[in-house]
Amino acid sequence: MFSDLDGTLLDHDGYSFTPAKPALTALAEKGIALVPATSKTLAELDVLMGALGLDGAAIGENGAVIKFADGTIDRAVSRAEIAPALADMPEALRHAMQCFCDMSVDEIAALTGLERAAAALAAKREASEPFLWHGDAAGLADLELALTAYGLQVTQGGRFFHIVPPRDKAAAMQIMLDTYKPRPEAWALGDGPNDVTMLLAADRAALIANHHIATEKLLPHGHGLHLTNREGALGWRDAMAVFLKRDFG
Ligand SMILES: [Mg+2]
Structure with missing residues (x-):
């Protein structure tokens, strides 16, 4: 699964992810890989992924930089x-x-x-x-x-x-999914306008509430996304609870 960080897995203010910790553990226990898809740099991701207990693939700089699970890095520009x-x-x-x-x-x-x-x-x-x-x-x-x-x-x-560059988070997500055979089901979570294409391209997606940007206004009619009521890490936890319950009871 793919997740934005700021305002999504991390609170917009304070950058905390404490409320999301139980869901992070649940994902790891179910063997679901969490791939950050963020505007952050790979240098920031190195530190943050350590804190989140992640060491796999990542999408940085809004899709412009991809770090594959084997450590290979691809820059669009x-x-x-x-x-x-x-x-x-x-x-x-x-x-x-x-x-x-x-x-x-x-x-x-x-x-x-x-x-x-x-x-x-x-x-x-x-x-x-x-x-x-x-x-x-x-x-x-x-x-x-x-x-x-x-x-x-x-x-x-x-x-x-x-x-x-033109390669956005959605395009980077597709490139990463194409490296898996068979292609896994893609979940995506995000809160910003820069997440919308990724959310719409995923098999299942949630828009995390963010009163600073009101991204829901950008969604097309009949989008099918799950919209959370709460913001940041609490909203992320709520969305993961819905997704995990649907698939794992
Ligand atoms: Mg965000």
């Missing part, structure tokens, strides 16, 4: 390929963006609420660029258009927008 898109950006657009590459580790820590060491790991982007957008919706559309010339696009997470 390099960060050096994103730099020219930023350098050539019309000034009005560039000034409305506050990119990770414009910020010190202390600034990233202040914005994210992460400890300084964790913020340093968050800054280790390999294939995408998070940014805050200080412009309007029309400007954001202009930005997206400007990025298409570089084969790049924008996705929205819980806190940041991200410049990303």
Whole structure:
């Protein structure tokens, strides 16, 4: 199964996953692999997966980076390929963006609420660029258009927008599923606009409530997703209880 982290398995504020621990144990006991699918970097995932008791595959940077179960890493694009898109950006657009590459580790820590060491790991982007957008919706559309010339696009997470290659979490999930014969049933959990394609592509999926972003408004009619009432790790636990009960009684 595939799960977003921030706002999904981890609380939006505080990054706790304590309420999810019993469900994590239940998954492990049933031999169900949990693959994080997150906007986080592989450097952050190394630390976090250790804390979660995971050591397998992971999807980082919104699908731009895949770490397979055997440790092989695949990057859809390099960060050096994103730099020219930023350098050539019309000034009005560039000034409305506050990119990770414009910020010190202390600034990233202040914005994210992460400890300084964790913020340093968050800054280790390999294939995408998070940014805050200080412009309007029309400007954001202009930005997206400007990025298409570089084969790049924008996705929205819980806190940041991200410049990303076209490979999103859903595409990375499919690539990973294709490595298994037979293809396993895919469960997916997420809370943000950047999770929607993954949730819709999964065999079974839950949208974790998040009053900061109200992603449910983006879902198509008749989507069939399970919607949780509670947010963060509590919502994750509720969704896993529903899924596990359906399959394992
Ligand atoms: Mg999220």
